[in-house]
Amino acid sequence: MALAHLQFIGSDKPNVDSCQMVSSPSPVILTQDELKKIAAYKAVEFVESGMVLGLGTGSTACHAVARIGELLKQGKLKNIVGIPTSKKTHEQAISVGIPLSDLDTYPILDLAIDGADEVDPYLNLVKGRGGSLLREKMVESACKKFVVIVDETKLVKHLGGSGLAMPVEIVPFCWKFTAERLRMMFMDAGCVAKLRRFSENGEPFVTDNGNYIIDLYFEKDIGDLKVASDEILRLAGVVEHGMFLDMATTLIVAGELGVTVKNK
Numbered sequence: 305m306a307l308a309h310l311q312f313i314g315s316d317k318p319n320v321d322s323c324q325m326v327s328s329p330s331p332v333i334l335t336q337d338e339l340k341k342i343a344a345y346k347a348v349e350f351v352e353s354g355m356v357l358g359l360g361t362g363s364t365a366c367h368a369v370a371r372i373g374e375l376l377k378q379g380k381l382k383n384i385v386g387i388p389t390s391k392k393t394h395e396q397a398i399s400v401g402i403p404l405s406d407l408d409t410y411p412i413l414d415l416a417i418d419g420a421d422e423v424d425p426y427l428n429l430v431k432g433r434g435g436s437l438l439r440e441k442m443v444e445s446a447c448k449k450f451v452v453i454v455d456e457t458k459l460v461k462h463l464g465g466s467g468l469a470m471p472v473e474i475v476p477f478c479w480k481f482t483a484e485r486l487r488m489m490f491m492d493a494g495c496v497a498k499l500r501r502f503s504e505n506g507e508p509f510v511t512d513n514g515n516y517i518i519d520l521y522f523e524k525d526i527g528d529l530k531v532a533s534d535e536i537l538r539l540a541g542v543v544e545h546g547m548f549l550d551m552a553t554t555l556i557v558a559g560e561l562g563v564t565v566k567n568k
């Protein structure tokens with residue numbers, strides 16, 4: 305089975321042993337959004353009637369939420385309870401008719417489906433470029449199964465190695481102090497720490513929890529991810545970070561050559 309298309313950026317030898325190609329190569333060039341939709345629809349095949357579902361946030365996860373709503377309307381799924389990971393997903397889920405609840409009522413979920421910003425070969429993730437990392441981490445760490453859905457541009461060899469942001473949610477109080485502490489923590493990796501702002505008015509981006517986000521950019525590899533994770537979480541002022549280590553149980557990747565499902 306040809307799996308050469310499942311490339312982790314910068315990887316010499318992608319770990320694809322446990323991958324399964326589930327659709328044949330398509331002769332059509334698909335847009336990134338079409339690929340996201342394909343991955344999302346594939347993930348919804350894991351959903352069964354009666355499940356309590358974690359509903360992710362972002363442009364990929366919204367295809368899954370829409371599809372679940374569609375299947376509920378068609379009567380192909382029944383008795384679904386959704387636990388949304390953001391206010392935006394809450395609104396979308398209501399609009400497509402998914403009954404909602406929360407973690408207080410359902411502390412254990414059957415399955416969560418969500419996108420990611422980066423995925424490494426061990427299914428560790430960077431999430432939160434959409435700003436919902438805290439609720440996503442709370443919901444997805446309470447799931448028996450966590451299915452991550454991405455298009456193939458999200459595959460990386462090392463987290464933080466794509467040159468894009470590694471988000472950290474912090475309290476607004478003295479945010480410059482916290483940003484500087486984070487920068488110093490990863491000085492050896494050439495870290496730049498930037499407060500996320502709304503592009504329209506330059507005001508700080510505020511999360512659903514009333515917090516700010518510091519986006520970390522690295523010039524070099526940050527080394528052991530668990531060590532980095534623990535160190536960030538020990539810093540007073542930090543609420544949560546966007547590294548989701550050892551949480552995903554299944555990865556669905558849509559690429560120009562088809563869809564691949566990889567189980568951990």
Ligand SMILES: O=C(CO)[C@H](O)[C@H](O)COP(=O)(O)O
Nearest residue numbers: 362363364419431432434436
């Ligand atoms: O973590 C997230 C939001 O906080 C998203 O899942 C992540 O940013 C991926 O988004 P998209 O599916 O739009 O590429």
